[in-house]
Amino acid sequence: MLPIASYGLLSDCNSAALVGTDGSIDWLCWPRFDSDSVFARILDVGAGHWSIRPVGEWESRRRYLPGTLVLETEFECAEGRVRLTDALRFGLGERGHRIGFDVPHELVRVITGLSGRAEIDLDFAPSPEYGLGRPLLRRTGTGVVTAGGPTRLALSYDAPLRVEDSRVEGSFELGEGETRRFALRWGPPERGNPVAIPPAEVAAALEDTVEAWRSWEGEHDIYEGPHRDLIGLSLRVLKGLTYRPTGAVVAAPTTSLPEQIGGERNWDYRYSWIRDASLTLDALWIGTCSDEVEHFVSWMVGAAGGHVHPERPLQILYGVGGEQDLAERTLPHLRGHRDSRPVRVGNGAWNQTQLDVYGEFLDAYCRYAERLDVPDEHLAHFLADVADAAAARWHERGSGIWEARAEPRHYLSGRLYCWVALDRAVRLADRIGAPGKRQAWATERDRVREAILSQGWSETKEAFTQAFGHDDLDAVALLIPLLGFLPASDPRVRTTIDAVERELTEDGLLRRYRSEDGLEGGEGAFLICSFWLASSLARAGERDRAEAVFERVVGFANDLGLLAEEADARTGELLGNFPQAFSHVGLIAAAAELDRPTAVGG
Numbered sequence: 001m002l003p004i005a006s007y008g009l010l011s012d013c014n015s016a017a018l019v020g021t022d023g024s025i026d027w028l029c030w031p032r033f034d035s036d037s038v039f040a041r042i043l044d045v046g047a048g049h050w051s052i053r054p055v056g057e058w059e060s061r062r063r064y065l066p067g068t069l070v071l072e073t074e075f076e077c078a079e080g081r082v083r084l085t086d087a088l089r090f091g092l093g094e095r096g097h098r099i100g101f102d103v104p105h106e107l108v109r110v111i112t113g114l115s116g117r118a119e120i121d122l123d124f125a126p127s128p129e130y131g132l133g134r135p136l137l138r139r140t141g142t143g144v145v146t147a148g149g150p151t152r153l154a155l156s157y158d159a160p161l162r163v164e165d166s167r168v169e170g171s172f173e174l175g176e177g178e179t180r181r182f183a184l185r186w187g188p189p190e191r192g193n194p195v196a197i198p199p200a201e202v203a204a205a206l207e208d209t210v211e212a213w214r215s216w217e218g219e220h221d222i223y224e225g226p227h228r229d230l231i232g233l234s235l236r237v238l239k240g241l242t243y244r245p246t247g248a249v250v251a252a253p254t255t256s257l258p259e260q261i262g263g264e265r266n267w268d269y270r271y272s273w274i275r276d277a278s279l280t281l282d283a284l285w286i287g288t289c290s291d292e293v294e295h296f297v298s299w300m301v302g303a304a305g306g307h308v309h310p311e312r313p314l315q316i317l318y319g320v321g322g323e324q325d326l327a328e329r330t331l332p333h334l335r336g337h338r339d340s341r342p343v344r345v346g347n348g349a350w351n352q353t354q355l356d357v358y359g360e361f362l363d364a365y366c367r368y369a370e371r372l373d374v375p376d377e378h379l380a381h382f383l384a385d386v387a388d389a390a391a392a393r394w395h396e397r398g399s400g401i402w403e404a405r406a407e408p409r410h411y412l413s414g415r416l417y418c419w420v421a422l423d424r425a426v427r428l429a430d431r432i433g434a435p436g437k438r439q440a441w442a443t444e445r446d447r448v449r450e451a452i453l454s455q456g457w458s459e460t461k462e463a464f465t466q467a468f469g470h471d472d473l474d475a476v477a478l479l480i481p482l483l484g485f486l487p488a489s490d491p492r493v494r495t496t497i498d499a500v501e502r503e504l505t506e507d508g509l510l511r512r513y514r515s516e517d518g519l520e521g522g523e524g525a526f527l528i529c530s531f532w533l534a535s536s537l538a539r540a541g542e543r544d545r546a547e548a549v550f551e552r553v554v555g556f557a558n559d560l561g562l563l564a565e566e567a568d569a570r571t572g573e574l575l576g577n578f579p580q581a582f583s584h585v586g587l588i589a590a591a592a593e594l595d596r597p598t599a600v601g602g
Contacts, residue, residue, distance in 0.1 A: 011240030047131030080116025247295025359417030406518030507569030524566030531586030
């Protein structure tokens with residue numbers, strides 16, 4: 001089984017696939033990010049895959065076509081050299097080249113001979129419903145369609161292949177300039193059998209997809225600065241993790257990739273966390289991609305039912321369609337990535353109390369407010385509800401930003417983000433038609449501030465700590481200057497940065513915390529935490545230290561520039577779900593901070 005870093009991401013802003021360096025698609029869910037998988041070999045060798053690669057020994061290198069998430073993998077073997085191009089495609093339709101629109105739920109693959117001659121092996125073995133299904137295949141004029149089960153697939157091809165039960169396989173030779181084309185389409189059973197585009201149309205479909213990605217970038221005044229290329233790729237990844245029909249942003253396109261090989265911290269991240277999505281919007285703002293925020297705000301209001309009150313609090317995560325019940329279950333028939341059990345579907349954190357969400361949402365909205373239309377009455381009422389909820393609940397215990405499964409605490413993250421919620425609400429009061437609430441919000445904001453300054457500070461550690469009444473440190477304290485609670489020049493911020501770096505750094509990367517969290521097993525270093533450290537150091541004027549931290553973390557990206565949630569700092573191995581929005585958000589924010597002409601101590 002390939003390491004996590006061996007995969008590349010394909011996305012059509014509805015669903016996603018992972019393609020290995022060996023030309024095998026080992027993860028694909030249709031028609032949504034959180035749908036049952038069609039291929040899941042990344043979680044179990046028998047759970048479905050589709051590989052195209054040379055026979056025998058070979059070496060591969062790969063890249064994304066510039067400005068896209070269309071992947072090229074070049075294989076070199078003794079007899080010749082070939083190029084495999086993969087994409088989840090977009091249709092043209094009436095909207096023209098619009099990324100995420102007119103999605104046919106179709107994967108296209110083209111393999112071309114570049115030099116010499118090479119024998120190519122193809123193995124198509126779908127296994128829907130997370131590896132439970134073994135569909136029968138029926139021949140058509142251009143390929144096969146599946147029969148049975150809740151998923152219908154149609155595969156078209158122009159190569160000499162064998163069809164046996166639930167598999168299409170075979171080998172063929174490619175010479176210089178010769179090409180073979182393939183398309184796989186999903187369709188719901190109630191609509192009959194789907195029809196994949198014929199091989200003769202695959203090349204044009206691929207070009208349309210390339211143009212769609214580049215048109216999205218062309219429609220935005222993409223970030224300019226020394227780290228433009230790094231930020232540009234991360235922006236495309238974040239766009240690829242956006243569910244275009246609703247505007248939701250998934251934390252990652254995968255489930256149960258382990259935080260420790262062989263460990264139990266394996267979670268389903270194919271949902272939209274308010275935390276991750278709001279920070280994603282901040283990152284897109286840096287990249288001047290402001291149109292996504294309107295879709296997200298609309299989705300958020302709808303998912304929450306339009307109102308936030310004690311009997312109906314704002315959840316910390318929702319399904320991409322706005323689903324609220326994300327009950328967690330395990331899939332015991334899957335062995336997990338490199339025997340890391342259990343494999344989970346759903347996420348039990350959906351009904352946790354996490355006070356951070358109020359500030360995360362209002363902070364993102366406030367950042368974009370001037371670029372958006374004046375909110376209508378419904379949205380204005382919702383925004384005021386969010387602020388009122390922060391004012392009413394900031395003193396409660398919660399599970400914190402990291403969703404600990406231990407006893408609830410008075411976490412710094414909850415208090416800090418409630419302060420953010422009220423601070424941003426004060427700024428937005430006139431815009432959302434609530435000037436009469438400004439003073440009450442300001443008063444409560446100041447009470448939160450005093451509580452943090454008096455109860456969140458540890459004289460022993462000379463730092464702001466993870467929770468009131470505890471001396472454990474947490475990387476979340478690095479957000480204090482980044483959210484504007486205190487300037488980076490404040491002595492308390494400077495000693496907090498030093499204490500967090502000193503106590504939580506391991507082999508050059510930062511851990512989230514070292515305290516008990518109610519979970520079994522270990523985890524790697526969280527990459528966004530090291531990016532927070534780089535941003536905080538840069539804000540404090542420690543540019544050389546910030547650059548060193550930043551370069552260290554970026555060095556853990558795979559050959560395509562993709563980051564997982566975590567990394568093993570000792571071995572360099574990427575860990576956790578992949579690619580992770582949170583990590584790319586941190587990269588963008590830190591890169592932008594470093595690109596500022598001079599460090600600002602505020």
